[in-house]
Amino acid sequence: MKPILPPLFDTRGRPVQLGALLAEGGEGAIYPCDGRGDILAKVFHPASPELERARGEKLRAMLMLADLRSHPRLAWPQELLRGAQGEARGFMMRRVSGVTLVPLTALALMKTRLPSWGPAHVCRVVHDVAAICAALEARQVFIGDINLSNFLANPVTAETSAIDCDSYQITVNERKYPCRVFTPDFQSPEVLAPSGQLASLGPAQFRFSGALLFFTLLTAGGHPYQVKNGKSPAENIVAGRHFLGGKGTATGATTGAIWSRYMAQPPRVLALFKRAFIAGHSQDPAARPSFAEWVSAFRSHYAELIHAA
Secondary structure, three states, X not given: OOOOOOOOEOOOOOEOOEOOOOEEOOOEEEEEEOOEEEEEEEEEOOOOHHHHXXXXXXXXXXXXXXXXXXXXXXXXXXXXXXXXXXXXXXXXXXXXXXEOOHHHHOHHHHHHHOOOOOHHHHHHHHHHHHHHHHHHHHOOOEOOOOOOOOEEXXXXXXXXXXXXXXXXXXXXXXXXXXXXXXXXXXXXXXXXXXOOOHXXXXXXXXXXXXXXXXXXXXXXXXXXXXXXXXXXXXXXXXXXXXXXXXXXXXXXXXOHHXXXXXXXXXXXXXXXXXXXXXXXXXXXXXXXXXXXXXXXXXXXXXXXXXXXX
């Protein structure tokens, strides 16, 4: 069924016709654009004048980042969607197809949803996510709400792209446009601390979140701060309770399988995890590995897995 929406126009004033609703979230809804199979539209839900103005300002700033706008693995805003009075009502972006990373959090689920996948496919996913994050970090763009659902993987090749890009924190012309939402289990101790907030989001916090996501993907749903007889992962992150050994070690992983999958990672990857979660916890956030380091480690491991296949 066609959406019932006020008239929408592109930046040249041409009407934009939308197809049937594809998905809907808290901030807006996603539609195909009639006659443009490679383009999707995100139309924002009505909001206060202040929020609508802030959305428009952030989108215009995002459009200034030409290298990210043309990045092949980012569903970055390409053009504003305007209302009859010229106000920003949403944006158009490249269409990205694939599955979210949720099936990678349980081996049984992956076998059902992605039966041809093995360790090399998962390694390709984490490599691509790390490469995307490295490109964003280079432009002082940070994913505040990093989670399993804001990436899509090609079910055949495992090539992975990022979606929901309008939620990222960006800085353009020295003005910061913040991220307003986050997933607690994938946040740094600085953000989760009682005095913390997303306004403190920077490279070190982004790197911690990325390392948590890599750990979850490589261990099929594990979390370094989900420990036996412990509290929630978010509370354990703040307290520094993990099961990786060294300072802060708790009683152990919740299952032996998660520990085994963690220990099955190559030494270079294990060393990066320890830097992120032990040396780089709250005492020395600067010790957390850069995304470029993760990319290098995952590229080498992927080559080894392909060679062994």
